[in-house]
Amino acid sequence: MKITIHQLTTTKPKTLSLILCLILSLVAQRLMAQGPGVNKADSAYVRENYTKLERMIPMRDGIKLFTSIYVPKNTDQKYPIMLDRTPYSVAPYGEDKYKTSLGPSMLFARDGYIIVYQDVRGKYMSEGDFVAVKPYIPNKKKKTDVDEISDTYDTIEWLLKNIPNNNGRVGTWGISAPGFYTTTTIIDAHPALKAASPQAPVTDWFMGDDRHHNGAFFLMGTFAFLSSYGQPRPEPTPKNSPGFSAYGTPSGYEFYMNLGPIKNANEQIFKGKNLIWNEMMDHEAYDEFWQARTPVPYLKNIKPAVMTVGGWFDQEDLYGPLKVYAGIERNNPKSPNSLIMGPWIHGGWARGTGETLGNIRFGGKTSEFYRETIEFPFFGHYLKDKPDPQLPKAYIFDTGTNQWSKYDQWPPKTAQEKKLYFHPNGKLSFELPKTSSTPFDEYVSDPKKPVPYTAEIRNIRGSDFMYEDQRFAATRPDVMVYESDTLTEDVTIAGNVLADLFVSTTGTDADFVVKLIDVYPNNSPNNSPIPGTKMGGFQLLVRGEVMRAKFRNSFSKPEAMKPGEVTEVKFDMQDAAHTFKKGHKLMVQVQSSWFPLVDRNPQTFVNIYKATEADFQKATHRVYFSPRQPSSVTVNVLK
Numbered sequence: 030m031k032i033t034i035h036q037l038t039t040t041k042p043k044t045l046s047l048i049l050c051l052i053l054s055l056v057a058q059r060l061m062a063q064g065p066g067v068n069k070a071d072s073a074y075v076r077e078n079y080t081k082l083e084r085m086i087p088m089r090d091g092i093k094l095f096t097s098i099y100v101p102k103n104t105d106q107k108y109p110i111m112l113d114r115t116p117y118s119v120a121p122y123g124e125d126k127y128k129t130s131l132g133p134s135m136l137f138a139r140d141g142y143i144i145v146y147q148d149v150r151g152k153y154m155s156e157g158d159f160v161a162v163k164p165y166i167p168n169k170k171k172k173t174d175v176d177e178i179s180d181t182y183d184t185i186e187w188l189l190k191n192i193p194n195n196n197g198r199v200g201t202w203g204i205s206a207p208g209f210y211t212t213t214t215i216i217d218a219h220p221a222l223k224a225a226s227p228q229a230p231v232t233d234w235f236m237g238d239d240r241h242h243n244g245a246f247f248l249m250g251t252f253a254f255l256s257s258y259g260q261p262r263p264e265p266t267p268k269n270s271p272g273f274s275a276y277g278t279p280s281g282y283e284f285y286m287n288l289g290p291i292k293n294a295n296e297q298i299f300k301g302k303n304l305i306w307n308e309m310m311d312h313e314a315y316d317e318f319w320q321a322r323t324p325v326p327y328l329k330n331i332k333p334a335v336m337t338v339g340g341w342f343d344q345e346d347l348y349g350p351l352k353v354y355a356g357i358e359r360n361n362p363k364s365p366n367s368l369i370m371g372p373w374i375h376g377g378w379a380r381g382t383g384e385t386l387g388n389i390r391f392g393g394k395t396s397e398f399y400r401e402t403i404e405f406p407f408f409g410h411y412l413k414d415k416p417d418p419q420l421p422k423a424y425i426f427d428t429g430t431n432q433w434s435k436y437d438q439w440p441p442k443t444a445q446e447k448k449l450y451f452h453p454n455g456k457l458s459f460e461l462p463k464t465s466s467t468p469f470d471e472y473v474s475d476p477k478k479p480v481p482y483t484a485e486i487r488n489i490r491g492s493d494f495m496y497e498d499q500r501f502a503a504t505r506p507d508v509m510v511y512e513s514d515t516l517t518e519d520v521t522i523a524g525n526v527l528a529d530l531f532v533s534t535t536g537t538d539a540d541f542v543v544k545l546i547d548v549y550p551n552n553s554p555n556n557s558p559i560p561g562t563k564m565g566g567f568q569l570l571v572r573g574e575v576m577r578a579k580f581r582n583s584f585s586k587p588e589a590m591k592p593g594e595v596t597e598v599k600f601d602m603q604d605a606a607h608t609f610k611k612g613h614k615l616m617v618q619v620q621s622s623w624f625p626l627v628d629r630n631p632q633t634f635v636n637i638y639k640a641t642e643a644d645f646q647k648a649t650h651r652v653y654f655s656p657r658q659p660s661s662v663t664v665n666v667l668k
Contacts (some may be wrong), residue, residue, distance in 0.1 A: 072129040075138060078102055079131070081124050085156075086147070086187045088180055089172045095119065095154035095265070096147040096184065098192060099131055103141070107196035109223075109412035110143045110188055113203050114181065114210040116258075118153045119146035122267045133202050133226070133379065136405045142412075143195055145188060149210060150180055154265045161258075161305050162209060162234055164321035165216060177213040185219040198412045202226040204376045205346060209324070212353055215335060216327050224411035226404065227353055228338040229346040229375055235319040235584070237348025240309065243600050244580040244587075245540055246637070248628040249281055249482075249490045250345065251309065252294060259305030273298065281488040282481055285625035290640045310638045315584035328356040334365035336407050336420065338399075340373030341428050341606065342386055342495040351604050354439065358422070365411075367420040368439055369403055370606065371395050372428050374492040378404075387496045388557040388564065392431035427521065428571070429547065429608030440524025440604070444665035448529075449513075449617060451654035451661065457511035457617055461659055468655035472507045472621075474539065476629045476645040479622035480505055490626065499546050499568035503618060509652055512548065513615040520609045524665030526572050526602040530619070531658035533596065534578075536632035536648035537589040541598055542623045544573040545662055547607065548614035568616060571607045575627050576600035579634060589634035595651075595658055602662070617662050619652055 080100050085093035097119040101108055111132055121128065128146075131138040138144065151159025166176045185199050199221045203211040208230030215225050234240040240251050257272035276284045288294060291310070299306050312318045335357055339350030354368040371378055372391045383396030403424060409415035423439035426432070436442075449457055453465045462468075483494040484501035502508050528543040549567040557564055579587035581598045590596055609615050622629060631637060631644040654660045 067129045068135075071135050071138075072127070074135070075099070075129065075131055076127050079127070079138070079144075081127055082192075083122070083124050084191075086184055088150075088175060088183045090175050091172075092150060092155075092157040092175075094147055094150060094156070094180065094184065096145060097128075098188075099128070099138075099144045100192065100194070101141050101143065104194055106141070107194050108141050108143045109196050109198040109200060109408075110145055110185075110192070111137060111408070112145045112147070112181075112184065112188075112199060112201045112214075113207055114147045114149050114177070114184070114201075114214075115203065115207045116149050116152040116159070117206065118267075118269065119148050120153075120267065122154065133404055133408075134400045136400065137408070140405075140409070140413075143188075143192060147184060149177070150175075151262065154267055156265060159262065161308075162231060162322040165213070165324060165327050167327065177210055178216050181210070181214045182217070182219045185221055189221055196412075197221055198223045200224040200226075200408045200412050202228060203230075204228040204379060206231050208346070208349065212324050212328075215331050215333050216324060218331070218333050222333045224334045224336070224408055226336045226338060226407070227350070228378070229340065229343055230337070230349040230353055231346055232325060232349035232352050233319070233323040235315050236323075237352070237601070237603065238346045242348075242575050242627075244315065244577040244584055245575045245630075246291070246309070246628040247626060248285060248291070249625045253489060255303060255306045255309075256299075259303040261302065261304055276488040279488060280486050281490075281625050282486075284488055289642055290645070291628055291638050292640070313636050313638055314580070314587055325352055325356040328353065329360045331357050331361045331364055331366070334407070334411050336367045336369060336404070338369045338378060338404075340371055340375065340377050341426070342373060342377075342492065343375045344490065344492040344495050345375045347603050354423075358438075365420075366422065367407075368423045368425075369399065370423070370604075371399055371426045372431075374495065385558045387493055388498070388559055388562050388567065389428075389496055389569065390431075390556060390558060391426075391428075395426060398433075425523065425606045427523075427606050427608050429521070429610060434606075436523075440665045441667060443668045444522075444524045445668060446663055447666045448659075448661040448663050449615060450659050451511045451617070451652065453654070455510050455512060457513045457615060462654045462656055465655060468658065469533075469651040469653045470509050471649055471651040472509060473647060473649050474507055474621035474632065475647045476622070476631060478507075479624035479629055480507060480542075480620045482623045482626035494570070494626065496570060499544060499570055499616075499618060500566070502544075502620065503568065505620075507620060507622075509619040511617045511619075515550075516609055516611050516613055516615070518611050520615070521607070521667040522609075522664040523606045523667050525604050525663075526574075527663040528574065528576065528598075528600050528602050529663060530598045530660045531595055531653040532578075532598055532660075533593055533651045533653070534590055534632070534648050535592050536646060537592065537634035538630055539578045539590065539632055539648060539650055540575055540621050540623075540627065540630040541578060541600075542573065542575045542618075542620045542627075543602060543662060544618040545571045545602070545605070545664070546616035546618060547571050547609050548616050550612045572602050572605045573623075574600065574602035575623055577630065587634075595653060605664075621650055
């Protein structure tokens, strides 16, 4: 798209705003696709030291998968293989066209590895039909019984037999969806697979990754992503399917409000042709469709060493790394199994320095530290017999003290469950509430005026909401705020965060969003990387999560709420590692919408994917905090 200076200066302000918004969106998407940017020295090194091969590798059912193979030109030694299977393209295509960097980082390319990228079945240049988060087939009886596990096995077998100068050892890695494929490589693993690193692995699209959290549909990210990812691909192609861009406004809040009920997305935009979107709309509850798509139940008898990686500020897949690590640990407690959690957004460990996010500084180059001190030595040990980095079970970054800690289990043995109880007058403490004459707070939740998830004006989700100042929400009448006294000593949490609400509603369904927040002192130094930012009273989101109340008793069998009846709604908020420092305060916010990050709940008991405008109703919600109905947030406090 070309726009001249003359066109810009003669364009109406409203139209100019839309054009600039589109330009910024396209630039952002291009930068995300390119990663940290092209390093000329790295690009030159790859061309000078590697030969690129492109092969169609046959699978057991006859389907062939497009594979790019980068082989070191120096043939004086043998090299291990690093394999990354992806639905996001192995581009560039053509044996004369090279990637500008290779491997999890250029440390691998410079040290000497055979580095392999593969388009998964049904994506880009590979043959076959694509199935998102394809289910595992445990008992394969015929050649057509194929899944990601068998495709990986067949790929490794072919590489070992056909790529010269390999040393017979293989490592796998991948971030996000490629992280899911990495997880599948360790199930019924090929004997040559010695080390694997699922990074932000997609693990359960209903319970906590990407598409849903606790049954609540993550509208904004899913719509934008699936508008491209879910389009049919009739035949192999090197081209990407363009995503939706006709928002007509820089405000996602405005766009999705104007769109109305979710069913309108299909009727007005996708026209029933987006296959993965259709699957979402056909499976509102956690039925067999979803249950079959998580690899966690099959993480048994794992033989390769596994290093699972995640970021505390990951806007997409915080759930995955925690559950993959825990799944392996339950079934294989003595196997080499490590969890690495740092102060990163989605994939942040693989690029940049990791020194800051938004207004927050982390006191060092956390991403570089990870790549050089953790990731590179891990693979080097298992694939090249280099010194053992002696990784602990859990290598965890505290986002309050900016310190790394090593633990022999996660959560740490010394962590003790404590409840942060809600009290009258917006108080929060570790003490059980006493009898109150008014043992509840109430607020009106209006689907026509949902609480925004961010103070930013944007139509692409972004990641800033994960560490954004929450004061923009705290002032709304439909957001309940509970705040502790000023802390007289540090409080360090490490492990799972659990919301336990006692609530009632005048409707028959509701969403409940709970946010755990670190409130900075008013005299905090203005040390934000963003010039001019005042950090006094800053409300840092430590952990936020949503629960669709219809799933409070079963994610498979939704149940209506009874108007006026007090009901316990308990849900996983995922893990955190954070120190609330002396002089700070703890805060919990409770609300019933988080829009358009999460779709609107009609607050009537219906299949939300088929709801009409008439189904959306105001409702009055109450949050109770008596000794008999003590709403709380459970945290694991280190002694």
